[in-house]
Amino acid sequence: MPIKLLILVCVLGGFITRSAVANLRVVTTTEDLASITKAIGGEFISVSSIAKGTQDPHYVEAKPSFLVLVSRADLVISIGLELESGWLPLLLRGARQPKLLPGEPGCLSVSEAIIPIEIRPQADRVDGDIHPLGNPHFMADPQRVILVAELISKRLSELDPTQAKNFKQNLEGFKLKLLNKIAAWKQKMAPFKGIKVIGYHMTFNYLFKFFDFDVVGFLEPKPGISPTAQHILKLIETAKIKNVKIIVIENFFDPKPGVTLVEKTKAKLVIIPAYVGGDDSSQNYFDWMDTVVNNLEINLR
Amino acid sequence: MGYHSWFTCGVFKTGKFLTNFGKNNLIHTHAQALIDRPLVNRLILGEEAFNSVGIQADILVPLPWYVNLSVAAVSARMAGLFSSAQDENLANVTHLENLWDLTDSTTLGLGVSYSFGENIQAKLSQFLGLDLSIKYLSPKGRGNFALIWTNEIISGLRSGLGTLSSDSWEHGWGVYSSLMARIHPVIWMGCRWDQVNLTAIGTTKEMSENFVIAYVPTEFSTVRFQSGLSQKPGVSGSRWQSLVQLNVTIGSHPAHAY
Numbered sequence: 001m002p003i004k005l006l007i008l009v010c011v012l013g014g015f016i017t018r019s020a021v022a023n024l025r026v027v028t029t030t031e032d033l034a035s036i037t038k039a040i041g042g043e044f045i046s047v048s049s050i051a052k053g054t055q056d057p058h059y060v061e062a063k064p065s066f067l068v069l070v071s072r073a074d075l076v077i078s079i080g081l082e083l084e085s086g087w088l089p090l091l092l093r094g095a096r097q098p099k100l101l102p103g104e105p106g107c108l109s110v111s112e113a114i115i116p117i118e119i120r121p122q123a124d125r126v127d128g129d130i131h132p133l134g135n136p137h138f139m140a141d142p143q144r145v146i147l148v149a150e151l152i153s154k155r156l157s158e159l160d161p162t163q164a165k166n167f168k169q170n171l172e173g174f175k176l177k178l179l180n181k182i183a184a185w186k187q188k189m190a191p192f193k194g195i196k197v198i199g200y201h202m203t204f205n206y207l208f209k210f211f212d213f214d215v216v217g218f219l220e221p222k223p224g225i226s227p228t229a230q231h232i233l234k235l236i237e238t239a240k241i242k243n244v245k246i247i248v249i250e251n252f253f254d255p256k257p258g259v260t261l262v263e264k265t266k267a268k269l270v271i272i273p274a275y276v277g278g279d280d281s282s283q284n285y286f287d288w289m290d291t292v293v294n295n296l297e298i299n300l301r
Numbered sequence: 302m303g304y305h306s307w308f309t310c311g312v313f314k315t316g317k318f319l320t321n322f323g324k325n326n327l328i329h330t331h332a333q334a335l336i337d338r339p340l341v342n343r344l345i346l347g348e349e350a351f352n353s354v355g356i357q358a359d360i361l362v363p364l365p366w367y368v369n370l371s372v373a374a375v376s377a378r379m380a381g382l383f384s385s386a387q388d389e390n391l392a393n394v395t396h397l398e399n400l401w402d403l404t405d406s407t408t409l410g411l412g413v414s415y416s417f418g419e420n421i422q423a424k425l426s427q428f429l430g431l432d433l434s435i436k437y438l439s440p441k442g443r444g445n446f447a448l449i450w451t452n453e454i455i456s457g458l459r460s461g462l463g464t465l466s467s468d469s470w471e472h473g474w475g476v477y478s479s480l481m482a483r484i485h486p487v488i489w490m491g492c493r494w495d496q497v498n499l500t501a502i503g504t505t506k507e508m509s510e511n512f513v514i515a516y517v518p519t520e521f522s523t524v525r526f527q528s529g530l531s532q533k534p535g536v537s538g539s540r541w542q543s544l545v546q547l548n549v550t551i552g553s554h555p556a557h558a559y
Binding site for chain 1: 366402487518
């Protein structure tokens, strides 16, 4: 009798959890991707993100609750270029859903849509925690985000052809709004072309390139390695010689090394959310980019 | 190393692997909280952990929280645990693991494990394990405060292995409790309390308390210092032991189970 009861609970549990959501269930690795996917899928899909915008997506814990979330998904969308390689394979493997394994329709890496910068075929661990296939932080480049949105729309349409027309319509609306925003952001940053900046990690390299900023160094001596006193001393000299205007730090990193640098130079410290959801004013992709651009502009004025 | 094959809601694993028995047994040596395994794992499950050749099926039970049911059949011809003389003798290992997110940053884990098989005397050996863990990881991720409290109790009964007669048995049980905290982005500190009781003729009791400090500058390297006191009341006096370990990982991001 207890065994029958257990089986009944399992079956009912499965039924309840599967029937609660009728539309295409999408899980994204980051909130940036969730925001764009929501914009395209609209009311015809449900979207959940694994990493929060306040987290460094390199180092997310593969919590069992994420595994349960992934196991009930129809599509998992990731950034790729090994950004999530420390935790996503565990979730995909643990989800026990063959349709979500790499190469299957339920597994989409949006890096397929873009040509990345900083590809390092001769990568060596001595260079730090680098990404040999290219810099994975391309969501900070709105031009590349257009290509990402097109790829997501295409995959959603393949998985749910009945809503393909709606996905296409939403995509066009998203692209139009983004193109207008790109023009406005470019115009706002135009006076600051060529300014010298120092970053913390390589998170904003696409953004700096997009606005034609000149990156002269990083607080991390090597990607993934925390700042050291010796490296900060070198950066102080570099910042003075090259007349660095701003030190840009992602808001989940310790700002102390940046504060030290600012105290010894004329540069200003800019702490910004690195991803959508990184602060209260960055709840979707447009709001996040607005926050980033406004912060940069205020400190560069 | 096991090979995996997927089916809906489940996965098969074959080959030689660490069996899904309890909490600590699954963790590779380099990923242990302390340098050595707890006493109960070493003295009851074996110095090299409970690993063997076999097949394992893992099923994600469709419940609102994480429930994993794992059933394995492995060769019982491993030293210590079963020491079966026959290649064809199999040991069964069943593990039920439950994990609940108490908050975004705190997870409660509760597991039950059971294993049985024929031992070297062609009689039954059986083992039962219970584990309870609470894990707090700051949602800000890398370098922020983390706290992991793990408790495990394992009990084993081996028929025919007592020293009085072929009908006697050997019983062993043990428990450990460990607490690890990340107090600085690159520094972990922790301690572990162990106790094991082995019964064949009379009872042998062994206890230890250990402290560890680990410097973890990157994901790929660790330097750990462990020091502890162990004692066997009535057998030998107290003994201090200190260990130092340098750990270097080569390859991509290390990916270990939660």
